[in-house]
Amino acid sequence: MSGPGDRTSAVAASRLRIDPVACDGVGVCAHLAPDLIELDRWGYPVIPAGDLSRRELAAAQRAVQGCPHKAMWIERVDAPVPANWGPAAQLS
């Protein structure tokens, strides 16, 4: 598993994202990107929250392409994403 130090390479900030509603715990992603994605004890992928290094980005792309539910994507981030990103951040 890559440490935070790996994430400082010159690649523009990219992050791996998952739609947990679409994810069915098939687990293909963890096979395609074993150094990046682990499965929890129920078989669902744990996605690293931080910026991807160049090497991680390649692995992430494999995982995105391999997902049978198209539940993952790679997002370019210009600004830091708040910890409570996502729809729940819109809770009234």
Next chain:
Amino acid sequence: MNVDAVTVSTSPAPSVAPSRSQAPTHAAAPTAAGDYAGLLLHGVRIARAGSAEPRAPHTVESLAQLVHTLGPRPLGTTALIAELERTQLAGRGGAHFPAAVKWRSALRGAGPLTVVANGAESEPLSAKDATLMRQRPHLVLDGLVITAETLGAARAVVWLHGDDAGTRSAIQDALADRRAWGVGGPAIELVMGPSHYLSGESSAITQSLNGGPTLPTARRRGGASFGAPRTLVHNVETLARIALLARGIAPAPTVLLTVLTPIDRLVVEVDRRTPITEVLERTGWLENGPPQAVLLGGYGGMWVPWGDLIDATFDEDALRAIGLSAGAGVVAPIAAGACGIAETAAISEYLASMSARQCGPCLFGLPALAGSMALLADGKASRRERARMLSDLRAVEGRGACHHPDGATRLIASALTAFRHDASEHAHGRRCAGARQPTIPVPGVTW
């Protein structure tokens, strides 16, 4: 008591605004200084569990009274956007998310906009939104209409839980009142959503109003397309405050609380600088020694030991500075003899049962956590079970489409800290004596 606009009191008619004695019967007038206005007409007592039906008749502000007190509804104009930015109005649904940020986000895109007054108060202990809608429906509806007008919305919707008959009739009466006066402006739709816990979640409301199931959704790649339908969901109290701001009246620096007392619940408005201990004292919690701890923010909130609350007020910024939040204003203490572990186990089981069952970590993680908590409450959690619970807490947090699982992990993690001594006793098979039954009401749990 550090209260300007309203007070909390345990007298039979709780919470009377000082301005009320001089004001007309509806009592929501700005203070003598005329600089701000409170939200509730008076506090109410309701049953310890169940609907928000007040035990005594409550005051309802008619449209004529609202206009008499605060003047007619102003048109929604873009000046209000600047006003929201300036005052940094925070949402009152529990997350304290800035209203202006939601407006900016709603203004992006070109699809038809729906503005929603979210009155589906999912937290079972909370009744402040239902109380506000029953007492001042027109203030909430004004806020909805003004927001819809300002942002050029195509639809203005009041969204309620399907089983909330009391609030539904309050809104229906108010809509009839508006029709009788020939009030103009955007039409208001009343939509009764499902009664499920998560039907008050904003992404679930959004999906439902766009023709889908009432289930939370995750943000997808790149967000919605430019022409896609847009939905802005505001808590009803947030909209009531917007209705005051639009009239040039600063909303009172208050919070609406639902306090679980030893015998019932009290919905009350207090100055946000009010010490939490003072509210507990006035609701009868100090009569037999202080409570052991307080569940602050409700089921998805956090346990705070009594000692940590001594200097705390309901000022959200100050609470956040010490790692706390009042959420949507639920204050649920437990007495010294209660078992915080058993209380948490009961609530965890309820939260697990209320999962939308869409996201794996929530679908499997919440029942696993609830199961571990139940074993711990029974004094039967092995070392391995306890280790698994800690690892599950880390595995579940932040991995749902909505924040439902995060509420559950926050609750359990705070219990293991606040009741660490009890947790250790339970881990060694020594349950709390005489405190097996939870004292905080949980829907569907009978004892």
